[in-house]
Each structure stands twice: as C-alpha cells, then as structure tokens.
Amino acid sequence: MHQKAATILRFFRQQSGFVSGEQLSKELGISRTAVWKHISALRGAGYRVEAVPSRGYRLLSSPDTLAAEEISVQLNSGLIGTRLVNLATTTSTNFEAFRLAEEGAGEGTVVTAEEQSKGKGRLGRIWSSPPGANLYCSVILRPRIKPFEAPQLTFLSAVATARAIEQTTGLKPEIKWPNDVLIDGKKVAGLLNEMSAETDGINDGINFVILGIGVNLNMTADQFPGDLRHPATSLLIEGGAKISRARFTAFLLNELDRLYAGFLDHGFVQVRREWQERCNANGREVVVSNHGRDDIRGLFAGIDGDGALLLRHPDGTVERILSGDVRV
Ligand code: BTN
Known part of the structure; x- marks a missing residue:
C-alpha cells in the first residue's frame, strides 16, 4: 500500500x-x-x-485482509510485529521467514500470507491453506538460549494461540500434546517451529527460530481436505461468527509478545504452568499409542523442560514420552 x-x-x-x-x-x-x-x-x-x-x-x-496497516493499528506489542510482511501468496510463510532471517531480518519480524501453496505441517504433512480464509503466520525470534531449549517456544506459541482464541471468541480451546490446539476435541490450530543453530559442541547457540502458526479462522466444512487423520474445525464453524483476520492476528501477536518477554526474563516456568492448565490431559488418565508399539497408560504429570510428556504409573514411577499420539 x-x-x-x-x-x-x-x-x-x-x-x-x-x-x-x-x-x-x-x-x-x-x-x-x-x-x-x-x-x-x-x-x-x-x-x-x-x-x-x-x-x-x-x-x-475495511476489507478482511492481513495487510500490515490493518494489523499494526491494533498492536500494543513491544517487539513482535515491529515489521509486518504480508504476502498475497507464498509457498510457506515458514520458508519465507526463514529466508528473511538468513538475510538478517530482525527479531519480531512477522510474515503472513493470504494463501500458501505448500503449507507445511508437522511430520512432513501438508497444511491446507486456502486463500483469504485463515491465518498463516511465521514469527522470527532470536533468543539467546541453547538449541535444546528451542522446543519451549512451541509451547509458548500454543499458549498464545489459545489465549487469542479465548479473547476473540469466548470459546474454550484446549491444547493436545505436543502442540495441537483443539476446540471440542477437533483441531483448530497447528504449530511448526523451525530453527537455525550452531551445534558444534563448543559454541552451541541459536541463530534464529521461526514460530509457524496456522489457525483455521473462517474455513467452512467443505474446504477441509477429505483425508484428514484427525477431526479438524475452524473458529467460524465452532463459534458461528466470522472472525476478523487482522483483529485475531493482532490479539495473537500481542499475546506472543507478552509471553515472550516473560520467557526471556523468567524462563519456561510460566509458559509451562499455563500450558499444563490448558492441556486436555490435565489431571486425567491418558493412553499413548506410539507407532505400532504397545499402548502406554498413565496419569498425566505435565511436561518437562524439553517438552517431553510425563506419565505417572501406579507404582509412582514417571515415564518420559518423546513422541506418540495421546488419547484422553
Ligand atoms: C501441524 O501440523 O500441526 C503444524 C501446522 C503449521 C502450519 C503453519 S501455517 C503458517 C506456517 N507456515 C507453514 O508452512 N506452516 C506453518
């Protein structure tokens, strides 16, 4: 513009x-x-x-776009969103943000797109990204933390997304380990963080982290691909009202900003506490199925500093789970 x-x-x-x-x-x-x-x-x-x-x-x-002018007037953040880049179309905002970060783009730069032609999901899956319907966004961070601590930022973006959903719709989202955001058991948002780091064992450090956040805002039932492994939904379907994409984005970036400032000052403690409170397994018995191995049952005992799921067994021992599908 x-x-x-x-x-x-x-x-x-x-x-x-x-x-x-x-x-x-x-x-x-x-x-x-x-x-x-x-x-x-x-x-x-x-x-x-x-x-x-x-x-x-x-x-x-105003039109329902993610134009920088629409988002910035609603921001009250200090760092996140200092630079807003909105693309009409791109392969993946994560890819674009990664490229910009390699070129030196500053911490807090946010890349959004109206559509993605190769939206990336976890485990090499495709993230369905039709034009004009949802939020596809990637945030560049440059924290001074060790590479092994970077997964903590995925938990941070899950909490920020849950807060933004609650504030803009009044709906009560839950988080499913490791980092799916659900409403009424159906997935409404997914997070994919990527990082560039030095891991030579001497000067291990992060160059940058890309927080990739996809939230289904105004997608209608017929826009979802037919072959989804788990049920999915959108805020429009669940709340019955169209969501202003710029407003939602501003709420999300404001929450990311607050949580990230707290994370830099005090570490993972606060994010971890809120993540656990918002987890769909909180206080419950869960079953973890893991790639054809026997199911593991136990009481949800939170997550540790690496983001591993902790399961308490009847004999009091606690098992760390690094991957798998959790059912409550
Ligand atoms: C998942 O599989 O749950 C993660 C989905 C992450 C999707 C978002 S959309 C914005 C960003 N760009 C991508 O290509 N992926 C992430």
Whole structure:
C-alpha cells in the first residue's frame, strides 16, 4: 500500500467522522486531486469510503485482509510485529521467514500470507491453506538460549494461540500434546517451529527460530481436505461468527509478545504452568499409542523442560514420552 494511502487510513481511524479533503491535502502535503487518487486506490483495495461534498471522506468498512496497516493499528506489542510482511501468496510463510532471517531480518519480524501453496505441517504433512480464509503466520525470534531449549517456544506459541482464541471468541480451546490446539476435541490450530543453530559442541547457540502458526479462522466444512487423520474445525464453524483476520492476528501477536518477554526474563516456568492448565490431559488418565508399539497408560504429570510428556504409573514411577499420539 502506498505510504500516503496508509496515512489517510490512519486519519480515518483517529477521527471517527468525516475528514475533509482540504485537511488531508494539508496534512499530507499533496493536492486534493492526489488525495482523491489515493482514496480511489483504497476503494480498489476493498475499503468502502463515503465521499460527501462539503464534508469530505469517511471510512465505512475495511476489507478482511492481513495487510500490515490493518494489523499494526491494533498492536500494543513491544517487539513482535515491529515489521509486518504480508504476502498475497507464498509457498510457506515458514520458508519465507526463514529466508528473511538468513538475510538478517530482525527479531519480531512477522510474515503472513493470504494463501500458501505448500503449507507445511508437522511430520512432513501438508497444511491446507486456502486463500483469504485463515491465518498463516511465521514469527522470527532470536533468543539467546541453547538449541535444546528451542522446543519451549512451541509451547509458548500454543499458549498464545489459545489465549487469542479465548479473547476473540469466548470459546474454550484446549491444547493436545505436543502442540495441537483443539476446540471440542477437533483441531483448530497447528504449530511448526523451525530453527537455525550452531551445534558444534563448543559454541552451541541459536541463530534464529521461526514460530509457524496456522489457525483455521473462517474455513467452512467443505474446504477441509477429505483425508484428514484427525477431526479438524475452524473458529467460524465452532463459534458461528466470522472472525476478523487482522483483529485475531493482532490479539495473537500481542499475546506472543507478552509471553515472550516473560520467557526471556523468567524462563519456561510460566509458559509451562499455563500450558499444563490448558492441556486436555490435565489431571486425567491418558493412553499413548506410539507407532505400532504397545499402548502406554498413565496419569498425566505435565511436561518437562524439553517438552517431553510425563506419565505417572501406579507404582509412582514417571515415564518420559518423546513422541506418540495421546488419547484422553
Ligand atoms: C501441524 O501440523 O500441526 C503444524 C501446522 C503449521 C502450519 C503453519 S501455517 C503458517 C506456517 N507456515 C507453514 O508452512 N506452516 C506453518
């Protein structure tokens, strides 16, 4: 979006009523014809702008896009979202964010896309990413932690996603180990973190981590692929109301920002506590099936610092589970 058009939008939002063409032309240092051209461009981009002679212009509605201008006005974060990159289409926002990070993009840079042609899921799966419906976003972080601590950030993004869902819809999401976000037992969001690190054993350290977050916002039942291994849903299906994608994104980034600041100051403790409280297995007996091996039963005893699932057996011993599918 042209810088001047973005400034006009800011004026509209600061002043809820009409803004005169004269005021805009003075504030922007451009002619009234140029103001009119930017208004036409905004209309072309889906903004509904009313024009009344002698009163000026008034913003009636904004399109449901992830444009940086739409998100940034709703952000109150310090670090996350300092740079917002929204792509009309991309293979995968994780891939784009990784590339930008390698080129030196700063911590807090966020890449979003209207659609992904090769959305990546966990374990090499595809993440269905139709245009204009959902949130596909990747956040660049550069924490000074050891590579083995990086999985803690996936748990952090799960908590942030659950908080954002609760705040924007009132629905009660649960987290399923390791990091699926569910509503009523159906998956509504998935997280895929990737990292670049030095692991030579001497100067082990992280170059950057990409937090990949996919949330099904306005997807309808017919848009889900037919071959899903587990039931999936969207906030629209569960809550019955369309979600503003920019608003949801801003809530999510604000929560990520708060949690990440706490993580840098105090470590994993707070995230771990909230993750456990929000886990669908909290306080329950669970069964873990693991690639054809015998099922393991036990009482959910939380997660450890590496993100391993802890199961307590009747004899009091605690077993660490590193992979598997958990049923409650
Ligand atoms: C999962 O399988 O549960 C993880 C899904 C992660 C999807 C998100 S969408 C934004 C980001 N870009 C990707 O290609 N994947 C992640």
